[in-house]
Amino acid sequence: MAKRIGMEVSIAAAEAVKQANVDVISAYPITPQTHIVEHLAELVANGDLDADFFCVESEHSALSVCVGAAATGARTFTCTSSQGLALMSEITYIASGLRLPIVMIVSNRTLSAPLSIWNDHSDVMSIRDCGWIQFFVENGQESYDHVFAAYRLAEENSVLFPVIINMDGFILSHVIEPIELIEQGKIDQFLPPYQPVHQLHPDHPVTMGAFALPAIFAETKKAQEEALRSSMPKIIETWKAFGDMSGRYYHPVETYQAEDADTLLVTMGSYGETASVAVDKMREAGRSVGLVKIRLWRPFPFDDLKKATLHAKQLVVIDRAISVGACGPVASEVKAALYGNDQRPSVYNFVAGISGRDVTPSDFVKMVDKAEIEIAEGNKEGFEIYGVRG
């Protein structure tokens, strides 16, 4: 087993990008993503990474450079947060529509207004439907690991989609964690050079990004939709191959103490670790509570989620973003997944920890307490923002 060393998660993520041997990095600095690209800039400037680093004037350009570079067959990386992702949003749809295997880390941060630099998932939820494969990671090791899985998956000729790795800003990006780095030789074997199916090259002219008339647009979207859905087996296969290489196995939906639980917490991202501590506490007190963690946000793992949750009496879904005027986006998806089943658990939805407000294990216990009482009293579709004063 390789040695675990203490390092800031942002630095570990940047080291992974270096080990993935990218050709082009294009980024614009924004808190809390900054340390990742700063470290990459250093690696390139010092000659430790043979890549072109583009300092652009905006995030819109950062992703546009990646689109152009990926179209020529380069392995590309960018990284952003919050307003930066919002400014990129136009190009996120283009990268997916053109099926370019760009990898982006989003160090998740709240969208303004009010202006906030702290963590929640409102940034990535604003581009939820852009057609990228989207992962959420729980800790530093997963942040590092998913860079390799993301490139291998994105560049599979039967997949060819851009990938977002969502990593909670500050909560993950700015903490020091023990990270097990993988030997370069293993990475090189796991991640062969990118072989594009189509590329921009003067010797073989093609057109990318042409327009489509109404007579054919629906067919292009059907092709994109089918391709993203059918990437699911490849996602599972990639994580399996990664596990065989590293010893760490990942799945679209992961569970903790869930098999026999009446009440299940459902979380995404770094909440998983905190919630598992809360589950331990509640189990010690003899309560039938477990945890379901969604790692794969798109394509949404409907079947895996059903398998993990249908036996429970109630789900307590914790969202870190709010769809204003509706509910939390994870709860919407969870409800949609369960709707087709006659026997299904009640879903109680909390929006918690928005803009980085601390959510501790005891908060998870309080949310389970509240949800169980509300559901017992007949409020089976509850929704509230947790911990709001007044």
Add this chain to the structure above:
Amino acid sequence: MTKPESEWTWKELSIGNVVLEPGNASEYRTGDWKTLKPVLNKELCIHCGLCYIFCPDMAYNLNEENYFIADLFYCKGCGICAKECPTGAITMVLEEEEK
């Protein structure tokens, strides 16, 4: 393109809808955008070629009799040729439905 867009199924599209045949825009019938088409009065034409020079779609071609004639497959009916013609030899008329 081997067949019209309206006959393609989603399974036949290239990944990312990449256009693999260079220069196939020439197969795109922009001519069906027009409501007015240019009609040339050969008696007034002085063969100056201004219609050919000004046409934004390069739809004008010189024919064997030395007249510049708009290719209606491409002509969008903008009327710039008629406006620029120094002798008023080009008139824009409502395009009749083709039979």
